[in-house]
Amino acid sequence: DAGVTQSPTHLIKTRGQQVTLRCSPKSGHDTVSWYQQALGQGPQFIFQYYEEEERQRGNFPDRFSGHQFPNYSSELNVNALLLGDSALYLCASSAGQINQPQHFGDGTRLSIL
Amino acid sequence: RKEVEQDPGPFNVPEGATVAFNCTYSNSASQSFFWYRQDCRKEPKLLMSVYSSGNEDGRFTAQLNRASQYISLLIRDSKLSDSATYLCAGIGDYGQNFVFGPGTRLSVLP
Numbered sequence: 001d002a003g004v005t006q007s008p009t010h011l012i013k014t015r016g017q018q019v020t021l022r023c024s025p026k027s028g029h030d031t032v033s034w035y036q037q038a039l040g041q042g043p044q045f046i047f048q049y050y051e052e053e054e055r056q057r058g059n060f061p062d063r064f065s066g067h068q069f070p071n072y073s074s075e076l077n078v079n080a081l082l083l084g085d086s087a088l089y090l091c092a093s094s095a096g097q098i099n100q101p102q103h104f105g106d107g108t109r110l111s112i113l
Numbered sequence: 114r115k116e117v118e119q120d121p122g123p124f125n126v127p128e129g130a131t132v133a134f135n136c137t138y139s140n141s142a143s144q145s146f147f148w149y150r151q152d153c154r155k156e157p158k159l160l161m162s163v164y165s166s167g168n169e170d171g172r173f174t175a176q177l178n179r180a181s182q183y184i185s186l187l188i189r190d191s192k193l194s195d196s197a198t199y200l201c202a203g204i205g206d207y208g209q210n211f212v213f214g215p216g217t218r219l220s221v222l223p
Binding site: 030033035040041042043044048056058067088090092098101102103104105106107109 | 117119148149156157158162164170200211215216
């Protein structure tokens with residue numbers, strides 16, 4: 001039973017570029033949430049996808065966008081990268097209802113030069 | 114006030130000690146809370162879910178105090194392998210997403 005998988009593991013980009021991160025949820029899960037975690041801080045909620053729609057969004061600019069596919073996998077896109085976007089990007093999946101625990105993938109470590 | 118707050122620590126304790134962390138939350142309507150463990154440069158792993166007054170799993174006990182709006186995590190007989198950052202999560206003020214605290218760092222010393 002595969003858990004949450006994310007790709008790529010590491011990524012190096014330069015300012016102004018665009019990046020796409022990918023996530024496959026745990027089997028049986030239909031909800032995907034994305035988080036940004038800077039060093040020494042807790043994960044910050046970016047947005048959540050359910051039934052291919054953005055259900056909730058955190059305090060992130062429009063440069064951050066996403067998508068969920070019919071198989072529940074998801075992508076996070078970030079445009080016009082800034083140095084401050086360097087962080088660990090975590091995908092978490094859960095089963096539908098908001099009070100269910102979320103299970104995290106290994107994350108994508110994004111470095112902006 | 115932040116939605117979820119934690120004492121950042123670090124907590125340095127000897128092996129075998131009992132240690133407790135507190136986490137306060139602002140959403141009085143929140144019904145669900147979670148403790149996660151995160152090792153350095155790894156993803157958070159679910160440690161315990163707390164839906165009612167508390168939960169216990171081996172050496173770990175979580176308690177929920179709704180009147181004071183905090184949850185605690187108690188670790189008994191600390192092991193070296195318990196060294197990690199412990200993240201508290203609850204449902205945000207708008208009731209749709211998880212909000213994580215900044216984490217409490219624990220170091221168990223030999």
